[in-house]
Amino acid sequence: MKLILILPALNExxxxxxxxxxxxxxxxxxxxxxxxxxxNDGSGDQTAAISKKAGVTVLTHVINRGLGxxxxxxxxxxxxxxxxxxxxxxxxxxxxxxxxxxxxxPLLNKQTDVVIGSRLLRPTGHMxxxxxxxxxxxxxxxxxxxxxxxxxxxxxxxxxSKPAIQSIExxxxxxxxxxxxxxxIKRHHLKFAEVPIRVIYTDYSLTKGVKxxxxxxxxxxxxxxxxx
Amino acid sequence: xxxxxxxxxxFSLFLLFAASRVWLRLKDGSLTLANxxxxxxxxxxxxxxxxxxxLTSMVAKSLGINRGSDAVIYASILLLFYLIFRTNVLLENLxxxxxxxxxxxxxxxxKKK
Numbered sequence: 001m002k003l004i005l006i007l008p009a010l011n012e013x014x015x016x017x018x019x020x021x022x023x024x025x026x027x028x029x030x031x032x033x034x035x036x037x038x039x040n041d042g043s044g045d046q047t048a049a050i051s052k053k054a055g056v057t058v059l060t061h062v063i064n065r066g067l068g069x070x071x072x073x074x075x076x077x078x079x080x081x082x083x084x085x086x087x088x089x090x091x092x093x094x095x096x097x098x099x100x101x102x103x104x105x106p107l108l109n110k111q112t113d114v115v116i117g118s119r120l121l122r123p124t125g126h127m128x129x130x131x132x133x134x135x136x137x138x139x140x141x142x143x144x145x146x147x148x149x150x151x152x153x154x155x156x157x158x159x160x161s162k163p164a165i166q167s168i169e170x171x172x173x174x175x176x177x178x179x180x181x182x183x184x185i186k187r188h189h190l191k192f193a194e195v196p197i198r199v200i201y202t203d204y205s206l207t208k209g210v211k212x213x214x215x216x217x218x219x220x221x222x223x224x225x226x227x228x
Numbered sequence: 229x230x231x232x233x234x235x236x237x238x239f240s241l242f243l244l245f246a247a248s249r250v251w252l253r254l255k256d257g258s259l260t261l262a263n264x265x266x267x268x269x270x271x272x273x274x275x276x277x278x279x280x281x282x283l284t285s286m287v288a289k290s291l292g293i294n295r296g297s298d299a300v301i302y303a304s305i306l307l308l309f310y311l312i313f314r315t316n317v318l319l320e321n322l323x324x325x326x327x328x329x330x331x332x333x334x335x336x337x338x339k340k341k
Contacts, residue, residue, distance in 0.1 A: 061331070
C-alpha cells in the first residue's frame, strides 16, 4: 500500500531540510510505502533545491497559486500514482511527524475516509489566544455554512483514503481551502474522524498560517468560489 | 439660446462615445452579441433618459419612487453591484484557469523525469 505525504511549501528554505529529515525518519517506520511530495508553490528561495537534495518528490508551481492550489496539486498527484492514502502536513515544522501514525491508523483500519488532526482535541503547547479565537470563529463558520462539527477546521494535518482522494475536488485556491474540505466531506458523504495531534509553535511557525485579520477576506472568497 | 441644457449635451456626447465603443468591440469580435445588446441598449436608454427626463419620472412613479433621477440612481447602484459581482466571478474563473495551467506544468515536469 502506498502513502503520499503532501507538503505545500512557500519560502520554507530555513526549515525544510530539518522538517524533511524528521519526516523521513518517521516515514521509514510506517507500515506503508511512503513517498514524500513537496509542492513548491512558486518559492523565491531555495525551497525546491533543498527538497530535491533531500531526495523527495518536488512538484513546482512556476508562480505562487496559494495553499488550496498546492493541496489540489498534491491530491491530483496522489490520484495519478494511484496512492491508497494521502496525508497533508505543514512544511514549517509545526506538525510533529510522530503523529503521522495517529492520522494514518484510522485510514489503515478502514474506520474512516478523512482524518483531521486536531490541535484542540487534547491541547498541547500554548496556542496564542488570538489563534484560538480565530479557530473558534472558523469552526463556527464551518458548522453554520456546511453543517459539519469540528474542533479544528484550520488544521493542515489531514489524512485521506483512496475513495476520498478520488472524490474530493477543491475549488478554492488559498487559505479558505481548510473550510472547503468540509464541504467536500459532506458533498461526497465521506466518513470523517478527528484525532488529537501535537503542535509545535515556534516564532517561525507563528508567522505562517491564517492571520486573524484575514477572516472576512477568506469568508468572501469562500462564498464567491462556492457560488461561482 | 440652445434648446438643450449643457448637461444634456455633455452626457449625450459621452453616451454616444460609449455606444460607439460597444459597436467597435462587437466588430472586432471581443464582445458577444448578447453583451452587445445589453451594453448598447443600456447606453441608448440612458440617451433617451437624458433628452426625455419625464420618461424616467413616469417609470419612477410606477415603481413608487417620487423622482426620475432617484430611480436612475437606485437602478445604477443595483447594476453596479451586480457588475462588480460578475467581474469578481470572472476574475476567480481566470485565477482558476491559471492555477490549472500551473498544475498541469508542475505534473508534466514531474512525469518527464
